[in-house]
Amino acid sequence: MWAFAIIQSPKPPEHIPEVPIAYHHGYNITACGIEKLHPFDSQKYGKVFHELNIQGQYIVPSKCPRSLLIAVHPFWFLLSLCYSLQIFRAIEVPIFFLPAPVLRWRVLNPMLLATHGSIIAGCAAVTNRKFGINLSGGYHHASSTSCGGFCIYADITLTIYWIRRWYPEAVKKVLIVDLDAHQGNGHERDFIKCPDTFILDFYNDEIYPGDFIAKEAIRYGDNFNFEHTDEFYLEKLEIALRHCIKVFRPDFILYNAGTDCMQGDPLGNLNISSSGIIKRDEIVFTHSIENHIPILMVLSGGYQKQNAATIAKSIKNLNSKFNIYT
Known part of the structure; x- marks a missing residue:
């Protein structure tokens, strides 16, 4: 496991808004239209x-301060x-000719907002003992010392670090449930051989990143392809969650809810329907x-225009079932 820096801890947020959903209008990424050269819907x-x-006050993050990043x-x-x-x-978009101030404004700043959103929504989940949702984040290809796959900052690692630091009595053992179609090699590299972090990763082994070193961190993994149906996938998920929670007994779940496993995704190459994503x-x-474990949901990947509608329907369904924001 990478040795995280020991620094004087900034204080946790003193006030968490009543709606545990993080969003900032600056989340959307635009760079003179060049972002359209990547299939990712940066406006989702x-x-x-x-x-x-x-309705009501929701979490509006600021740019993640350096005191948290370092x-x-x-x-x-x-x-x-x-x-x-x-x-x-x-980010795999030809922007190397743009000056650094433009890139910071149009690319890095949105990701800094999203990173802080993950951290604060994680705090909301711990303090209300239920849930938090960040309508961005899930940069699971970013590790402490590297970036890639449209991921710059390691918001998953940062969130886990800070909630452990700020709420040591409440959160020691963290279960990462990564259901993005791609292997979450960033957080996996950060938590290799970390006994207090259990990683469940469902992914397509035939696509990016194919990181064999990071796979050592996966304690419950399964590979899927285009032939697997909703029923097969969801049955496997039920079995996996029951096993992981029973064996590991986590204090906190960080759910990387990528939607690039949905039918028609140009990069995920899986076959889960929109209704399957919601389920x-x-x-x-x-x-x-049911197990009284706080959960943070981050959105991660998803490369179709219809992803936003599916995500919104899913969160509305969660709200109807669990009264998240009404």
Whole structure:
């Protein structure tokens, strides 16, 4: 496991809004239209938020302060993000000719907002002993010292670090449930041989990233392909969650709810229907709530225009079942 820096801890947020959902209008990523060269729908966060029509005060994060970032990301890594080529390599869009201030404004700042959103929504889940949802985040290809796959900051690792630091009596053992179609190699590299972090990862082994070193951190994994149906996938998920919770007994669940496993996704190459995604999320939340385990949901990948509608329907379904924001 990477040795996280020991720093003087900033204080946890003093006030968590009544609605445990994090969103900022700056989540959406735009860079002079160049973002359209990547299949990722960088506008999906705003679409989901407007579909939800949230009533009441929700979490509005600021840009993640450096005092939080340096707990996980070393200074040399943060310094490397001043160079356009480093960001180009991570998000796979030809933006290396854009000046660094533009990239920080249009690419890094939205991801800093989303990273802080994950941390604060995680705090909301712990303090209300139920749930938090960040309408962005889930940068599961980013580790403490590397970035890639449209992921810059390791918001999953950062969230786990800070909730453990801020709420040591409440959170020691964390279960990461990663259901994005891609292997979550970033957080896996950060938590290799960490006994207090249990990683469940369902992914397509035939696509990016194929990180064999990171796979050593997966304590319950399963591979899926285009032939697997909703019924098969959801049955496997039920079995996996029952096993992981019974064996590990986590204090907190971080749910990486990628929707790139949905039918037609150009990168995920899996075959889960929209209704299957909605049922998947309900299953994860049901196991969490029935076992009295706080859960944070982050959105992660999903590369179709219809993803936003499916995510919004799923969160509305969670709200109807568990009264999240009404």
